[in-house]
Amino acid sequence: MNLRKTVRNILIAIGAVGILIQFIQPVRDNPQIDPAMTIQTQMQVPAEIASLLDRGCKDCHSNATVWPFYSYVAPASWLVSYDVMEGRKHLNFSEWGKYKERKKVQKLSGIYQAVTDKTMPMPKYIPLHPEADFTDAERAALSAWAQKEGERMMGGEAEGVETTE
Numbered sequence: 001m002n003l004r005k006t007v008r009n010i011l012i013a014i015g016a017v018g019i020l021i022q023f024i025q026p027v028r029d030n031p032q033i034d035p036a037m038t039i040q041t042q043m044q045v046p047a048e049i050a051s052l053l054d055r056g057c058k059d060c061h062s063n064a065t066v067w068p069f070y071s072y073v074a075p076a077s078w079l080v081s082y083d084v085m086e087g088r089k090h091l092n093f094s095e096w097g098k099y100k101e102r103k104k105v106q107k108l109s110g111i112y113q114a115v116t117d118k119t120m121p122m123p124k125y126i127p128l129h130p131e132a133d134f135t136d137a138e139r140a141a142l143s144a145w146a147q148k149e150g151e152r153m154m155g156g157e158a159e160g161v162e163t164t165e
């Protein structure tokens with residue numbers, strides 16, 4: 001069989017699949033935001049902390065996702081949509097007010113942990129979002145804030161937020 005023909009057929013097949021998968025569109029919605037329910041309204045969030053949440057977290061943990069161009073191109077679109085849906089399910093700053101008090105303390109402790117351990121912002125998110133590449137000082141500020149807010153919610157108990165598993 002003619003090699004050039006084989007290569008051509010393979011390329012055509014790949015191209016056809018590449019076009020066909022574009023018809024499988026994932027969810028890419030931004031549910032409406034009630035300003036009274038957001039973390040910015042519900043908690044004491046200084047401007048510099050709000051800015052860090054904005055730069056590093058809001059795309060996956062709020063209803064104000066900025067959907068990048070590649071979120072419109074399969075298969076990247078499926079991966080982005082999955083992360084946003086999962087991220088919102090675990091922690092949604094736009095729907096913070098729906099969490100019970102205990103849950104809020106838990107989420108703040110989770111933020112402290114994730115930011116300290118550098119598991120959040122998700123490492124794979126950073127190369128395409130350099131603004132989410134926090135400095136050590138920014139990480140320290142964000143985790144200290146999460147811990148302090150948790151303690152404040154618990155009435156300033158001496159033990160503070162439980163930050164270990």
Ligand code: HEC
Pocket residue numbers: 052053056057058059060061082083084086087090091106107110111112114115120121122125
């Ligand atoms: C690219 C998307 C993405 C970004 C950006 C992102 N996260 Fe996440 N986050 C997720 C996903 C997906 C999960 C759920 C799966 C997991 O735990 O890995 C999650 C889980 C979490 C959890 C665990 C919540 C729980 O109670 O289960 C915390 C806390 C968290 N993220 C905090 C943050 C913070 C703080 C930032 C910003 C500094 C951030 N994330 C940025 C996608 C993201």
